[in-house]
Amino acid sequence: MKRLFAIAVLCMLCLSMCGAPEEAADVTPAEPETAEEIAFAPLSEMEIQKFLKTYPMVKEEVDKAGKKFETEGEATDVMSALGQMGKMNVEIAGLDAKLKAAGTSWEEFFASMAKVWMAVGASAMVEQKGELEKAKEEMNDPNIPEAQREMMKGMLEGLEEQFKVFDKVPQQNIDLVKKYWKDIENVMD
Numbered sequence: 001m002k003r004l005f006a007i008a009v010l011c012m013l014c015l016s017m018c019g020a021p022e023e024a025a026d027v028t029p030a031e032p033e034t035a036e037e038i039a040f041a042p043l044s045e046m047e048i049q050k051f052l053k054t055y056p057m058v059k060e061e062v063d064k065a066g067k068k069f070e071t072e073g074e075a076t077d078v079m080s081a082l083g084q085m086g087k088m089n090v091e092i093a094g095l096d097a098k099l100k101a102a103g104t105s106w107e108e109f110f111a112s113m114a115k116v117w118m119a120v121g122a123s124a125m126v127e128q129k130g131e132l133e134k135a136k137e138e139m140n141d142p143n144i145p146e147a148q149r150e151m152m153k154g155m156l157e158g159l160e161e162q163f164k165v166f167d168k169v170p171q172q173n174i175d176l177v178k179k180y181w182k183d184i185e186n187v188m189d
Contacts, residue, residue, distance in 0.1 A: 035082035037097035043115040043173040119177040122169035
């Protein structure tokens with residue numbers, strides 16, 4: 001009897017746990033990634049190679065359209081500047097089609113560009129960390145006029161904010177940019 005009871009309980013458990021699969025929940029498309037999410041994502045070797053291949057063509061199209069890889073007035077930081085540049089495909093007719101013909105898309109190109117640019121910036125900032133420390137020490141010099149000290153203080157605070165942004169860049173992105181530095185310089189000149 002105990003054995004029969006155990007089998008019955010086991011069957012009930014199996015039926016309650018192993019029933020029909022649950023209905024799939026309505027899947028809503030995810031919101032597009034923000035420039036910040038894109039810029040701080042890992043960069044792959046394939047992405048950087050595609051970027052190097054397509055950047056000259058994109059640059060040419062941007063120039064033809066009278067645009068620049070620069071920001072408009074409201075972009076006050078790196079992330080808002082990238083956000084503005086991320087919309088460039090809408091402003092330049094046929095850009096995405098040309099990128100697709102080259103084996104990529106605007107979304108892929110922009111993601112690669114954002115990661116490369118942030119890694120280039122992070123690499124440069126790493127080299128400047130020593131200068132930042134020297135500047136902080138100089139601020140303690142009693143011979144520096146107060147007005148100059150206040151100006152230096154403002155500049156240093158701005159630099160420290162930039163360091164916080166660039167510290168989020170994955171090290172692998174910086175390493176890849178260093179590996180491909182000559183190629184990056186060649187295509188971006």
